[in-house]
Structures are given as C-alpha cells and as structure tokens.
Amino acid sequence: MRIALAGLGTTGSHLARQLRDPDITEIRLFDIDQQRIRAVRGALDVRVSPRSGAPDPEDPPDVTVLATPAGGHVQLAAKMLEAGSHVVSISDDPDEVVGLLALDGLARSVDRSLVVGAGFCPGLSSLLVRFAADQLDLVEGISVSRAGTAGPACARQHHRALKHDGRDWRDGRWELRRGGSGRDLAWFPEPIGARDCYRGALPSPILLQRRYPEARRISARMAATRRDRLTGRLPMLRKPHRDGGPGGIRVEVRGRAGGAGPTAAVETLVYGVMDHPSVAAATVAAVVATRTARGQGPPGADGLVAWAEPGELLSELARRGIQIAAFSGQLDPAPTGQTPA
Amino acid sequence: MTERAAGTLEPMLTLVRRVAAALGMAGLIATLFRLRGSGGVPPQTGGWRELTETDLTR
Numbered sequence: 406m407r408i409a410l411a412g413l414g415t416t417g418s419h420l421a422r423q424l425r426d427p428d429i430t431e432i433r434l435f436d437i438d439q440q441r442i443r444a445v446r447g448a449l450d451v452r453v454s455p456r457s458g459a460p461d462p463e464d465p466p467d468v469t470v471l472a473t474p475a476g477g478h479v480q481l482a483a484k485m486l487e488a489g490s491h492v493v494s495i496s497d498d499p500d501e502v503v504g505l506l507a508l509d510g511l512a513r514s515v516d517r518s519l520v521v522g523a524g525f526c527p528g529l530s531s532l533l534v535r536f537a538a539d540q541l542d543l544v545e546g547i548s549v550s551r552a553g554t555a556g557p558a559c560a561r562q563h564h565r566a567l568k569h570d571g572r573d574w575r576d577g578r579w580e581l582r583r584g585g586s587g588r589d590l591a592w593f594p595e596p597i598g599a600r601d602c603y604r605g606a607l608p609s610p611i612l613l614q615r616r617y618p619e620a621r622r623i624s625a626r627m628a629a630t631r632r633d634r635l636t637g638r639l640p641m642l643r644k645p646h647r648d649g650g651p652g653g654i655r656v657e658v659r660g661r662a663g664g665a666g667p668t669a670a671v672e673t674l675v676y677g678v679m680d681h682p683s684v685a686a687a688t689v690a691a692v693v694a695t696r697t698a699r700g701q702g703p704p705g706a707d708g709l710v711a712w713a714e715p716g717e718l719l720s721e722l723a724r725r726g727i728q729i730a731a732f733s734g735q736l737d738p739a740p741t742g743q744t745p746a
Numbered sequence: 747m748t749e750r751a752a753g754t755l756e757p758m759l760t761l762v763r764r765v766a767a768a769l770g771m772a773g774l775i776a777t778l779f780r781l782r783g784s785g786g787v788p789p790q791t792g793g794w795r796e797l798t799e800t801d802l803t804r
Contacts, residue, residue, distance in 0.1 A: 536802070589786060590786035590787070590788060592788055592789055594794045595794065599788045635777075676797075677794060716802040716803045716804070717802075717803055719797075719802045720799050720802040720803050723797070723799060723802060724799070728796055729796070729797045729802065730794040730795060730796050730797060731794070731795055731797055731801070732789075732792060732793070732794055732795075733792050733793070733795060734789055734791045734792005734793060735789060735790060735791045735792055
C-alpha cells in the first residue's frame with residue numbers, strides 16, 4: 406500500500422506517525438520545508454520517499470492525504486483522482502469543502518473515493534453524529550460544537566471562521582447567520598467542561614445535511630473567548646500557538662426512536678470527545694486513509710458521515726487512544742441548537 | 747462677517763460632538779452586552795461516561 410501525504414504541519418506530522426499499518430509499503434512525504442520532512446522521516450520505520458512540490462499524478466499512490474492548510478485542496482484532489490488515486494482531505498474551510506464535494510461526479514466516474522473533512526471537526530464529529538443517528542428512526546436536529554484548535558493553520562482558520570457567516574439548515578433551507586452570534590453554553594467532556602460556543606463559517610452542516618436532509622435543524626458552533634470575539638474582525642494580533650489543544654467535540658442528535666411517526670418517543674443523544682485536536686485529527690485521517698486505500702470507503706465525494714459502521718471505526722480510534730464519551734442525565738431546558746440568536 | 751460665521755458653526759459643532767458621544771456610548775454598551783454573561787445553564791444532573799469497545803460495536 407503506497408500513501409502520499411502532502412503537508413507536514415502540526416497535524417500532518419502526527420498523521421505520518423499514525424500511518425502504522427503493516428500493509429503500508431511506502432509513504433511519500435511532501436512539504437515545502439525539507440527540514441521538517443527529514444524530522445518526520447526519522448520517526449518512521451517504513452520506506453519513506455521524501456519529495457518536494459506536490460504529489461505527482463504521473464506516479465499515483467493508492468491514496469493521497471491532503472493535510473496542507475486550506476486552499477488548493479480542490480485542484481490537487483481533482484488531479485490525483487484523475488490519476489487514479491483515492492483522496493482524503495482534512496480541510497475545514499466551508500468553501501473548500503463545497504468545492505471538494507463538487508468533485509463527486511469525477512470521483513464516481515473513476516471509481517475512487519474522495520473523503521472530505523476527515524479530521525477533528527468535521528471528521529470525528531461526523532462519525533459521532535452518524536453513530537448517534539443510526540440509533541434513531543428519524544433525525545430531527547443535529548448540533549455540533551467544537552473547542553480548541555490544532556496547529557497554526559487551524560488557528561488561523563478558526564479566526565477566519567469567527568468573522569464570517571455560518572450556514573444553518575432550518576426547516577428545509579439554508580440560512581446565513583452572522584459569525585460570532587448565537588451564544589450557546591456547550592458542556593464538553595472534562596477537563597474542557599462548559600464553554601460558550603458561537604456560530605461561524607464551519608463546514609459540518611454542509612456535510613451532515615447531505616446525509617440527513619429531513620432534519621429540521623442542523624447547526625455548528627465553535628468555542629471562543631471574549632478576546633476572540635472582540636478581536637475577531639481584526640487581523641490576528643499575535644502568532645498562533647504551535648498546538649491549540651486540548652480541545653473537545655460535543656454532538657447532540659435529536660430524533661424519534663421506535664418509529665418515525667409523531668407518536669414515537671423523542672430522544673436526544675449526546676456524544677463527546679476530549680483530546681488534542683491535532684492528534685485526534687491525525688489519528689482519524691490515518692485510519693481513514695488506510696481503509697480508503699483498501700477500497701473500504703464509499704465511492705464518490707462525501708464526508709465521514711457517509712461511512713457505514715461508524716461504531717467499528719470509532720472502536721479502532723478508541724484503541725488508538727481517543728476517548729469517546731456519552732452524556733447521560735438531564736439536559737438544560739433549551740437544548741443546544743434551539744436557542745434563538 | 748467672520749464673527750457671524752463662527753456664530754452659526756458653534757451650534758453645529760455642539761450637535762456633532764453630542765452625536766459622536768451618543769454613538770460612542772451606544773457602542774460601549776453594545777460591546778458590554780455582547781461580551782458579558784453566558785450562553786445558558788450547565789446541566790444540573792448527569793455526566794460523561796467513557797464508552798467501551800462493547801458500547802461502540804453493539
């Protein structure tokens with residue numbers, strides 16, 4: 406199994422180390438920083454081919470993992486799909502996610518998988534949503550919250566997301582809501598705990614709505630501090646941290662169990678994760694890349710919410726150290742995602 | 747002539763100053779409202795439970 410990995414930032418470096426399947430015979434590393442390639446290469450015990458520039462369509466690997474900062478994933482994904490490689494992207498930029506999803510026809514025509522948003526959120530969050538939704542007969546509402554960031558590129562994306570409009574799915578249509586609005590207190594697994602979360606330009610609703618168009622509400626929020634909101638409209642005032650963890654994910658899925666009719670019982674399922682976003686995103690992407698290279702991914706372009714058997718995938722992630730938790734108890738009177746802006 | 751012009755400008759400048767002060771106060775109050783407080787009440791009962799492999803694959 407040959408894997409190409411483009412981008413060795415904080416998440417990409419972790420990702421390379423997580424590619425530890427015995428079937429992997431070669432890992433090709435691409436980054437503009439040769440020193441970084443050498444550092445990561447030294448930590449791997451399979452055949453590593455350090456490369457410069459971008460993955461080469463003339464000699465396609467089984468799967469290409471795109472872990473570069475947002476922007477440029479669409480063109481590279483199209484090129485590698487045409488060359489016959491599966492593609493896994495960890496982009497969390499909503500416009501880029503839309504662009505990648507538009508490659509669905511191309512991916513299907515060449516019988517390859519393009520996994521969109523295979524990181525922390527979207528990625529792990531989508532798997533948790535699917536895991537919860539599979540326990541319901543009808544999904545009526547989905548709310549996704551995230552806290553923390555991975556590396557500097559992720560922190561910049563977080564900053565951009567807060568000042569741009571977010572897309573909410575409400576009663577069968579998209580609504581643009583102002584970034585930084587819709588404050589909602591989300592309770593993440595400890596030690597993250599309670600964090601105020603806000604709307605922003607987040608791709609999760611776009612990916613989830615494709616799977617659950619019948620849901621009345623699908624929304625996503627991100628944790629932000631007062632300083633984040635006060636300086637959200639300005640350029641970043643200081644250099645981002647090398648790793649913005651620890652962070653968390655909280656997904657809340659409401660729906661009906663025991664039949665899809667109006668008399669069926671309404672259930673709310675809440676799942677969460679606490680981890681360093683860079684490590685968790687890398688683990689998810691590595692596991693998904695390995696499975697995609699084996700042809701286990703669904704054909705075409707879609708998010709991880711389209712993957713059947715999410716429990717089995719989550720179980721492998723748990724074996725690799727990601728702690729997945731369920732919230733049991735009484736939720737607050739106004740459930741997350743139902744609070745008006 | 748100059749004294750007459752200064753006489754008509756004075757009330758205009760006062761108005762501009764008052765409008766600027768009112769807008770500044772409104773902005774300050776809006777910022778305070780936006781930043782203070784919290785977005786809800788934390789759950790009063792229950793808690794998180796880590797899922798085992800059995801929970802995930804059943």
